Amino acid sequence: MPDINLFTAAKAKKSLGQHFLRDERVVQRIVDLLRIEEGDQVMEIGPGPGALTALLRPLPWKRLLLLEKDDHYAAEHAARPLPGLEVVAGDALAYPWEAMEGPWKIAGNLPYNVASPMMWDIVSRAPQLSRAAFMIQKEVGDRLLARPGGKDYGALTVWIQSFVSVQKGFVIGPSAFSPPPKVDSAVVVFLPLPPEKRPADPEALARLVKLCFQQRRKQLQTILRHALPDRYSPEILAALGLEGTQRPETLSVSQFQSLADALFSKK
Template identity: 35%
Template structure:
């Protein structure tokens, strides 16, 4: 049975078996009981998860043609497919669960924000992203890649960059390299006044990342607070803990 690739859905299907196996291994190292795959596509990694009888597995797929293909090719997947966009999906399990996926590059940041919405239940994420996005999520203060996504994810998850994936591992080959990262919940979430203030502060600070922090966030603090030397720094020089601590000083 054949299927078509849809550019509108950012579809690049993994064809390199060695990469598929490395992703599956990175997931199974965490001994998941409940696992959801985002965008199984043609089943490059899906087929391996279906071989674990004790694994409560689900897959979220928007493309109706791929649903038909998967059910025809892998009969064991029947009853495990959720036909919808991951961005619109309800939480797939009532228990804690893991997420895995070769994430569509055009919505990869939104996928990470969806993961953050479910952070109380997510045990681990193993995801393939455009390399630039993977590096951004994993980057540390002071680097050019460090920004909003790095901080909002690292406030709740430890990020481990696992490996690069070459363009030729896909059909069709994307124009960029890819990277696989693993997210695991951190043991102690930084104290912050509220998540809402934390997000507002981080996004405001990076709107003018080349300027001193004082100029970027002056609308959020009283003038007296802004005299602190910390505000002489640029946003990319502050750690996740710095941003969390600053929320207590906001208006």
């Protein structure tokens, strides 16, 4: 398989969860899913040796921001300047997403060990995310696409689906990477939801879903009575058409949002 990277790939760092893409067909499919148009602002998270970057560079974006934690690759990319290209050496988990101005399209082969908290932050904190295409562990992808009632449905599902519509891209085997991971990967696409479908109080929703899914096998009334004795009452559930005997995994995304509002309303 030919080398498609801009730079010779150094040995992958296990501490950074690095697995470098080496299949050009896969890389091209990710770029296609991002649907870059003239004048777009584009961010790539973790470009590494540049397999995805090489296909992004000639596209008609207005601005291309490369966010790279590995100092070696950050310096390599910075040494290949291009009008509108910016390289930021830093950790995506510490990036000030709120400061991003204007619409952005974001792509990345996300490290498996930090993909979930990274996506949690991006969907809720990037003010004008317009589209995203992320490669992640297939198991995490299954959780993002899950529906109520299944084993994959959890706090991450509810949170992500409260901000974006998640679309299934495609599945990739380990042989597309160097070194090959021990699991399959998947590409998912995020499309932002309109403001009226997003949570009115994100902090309340985050608190509720973490609380409920830490005890997902227990009944709602048991969880809420013990954790929120000053806020919970059976009438709150009844008003939302919920039963106290329901388990968290049976609630829809919109029901979680409504329950969070009812429990934590400042009124």
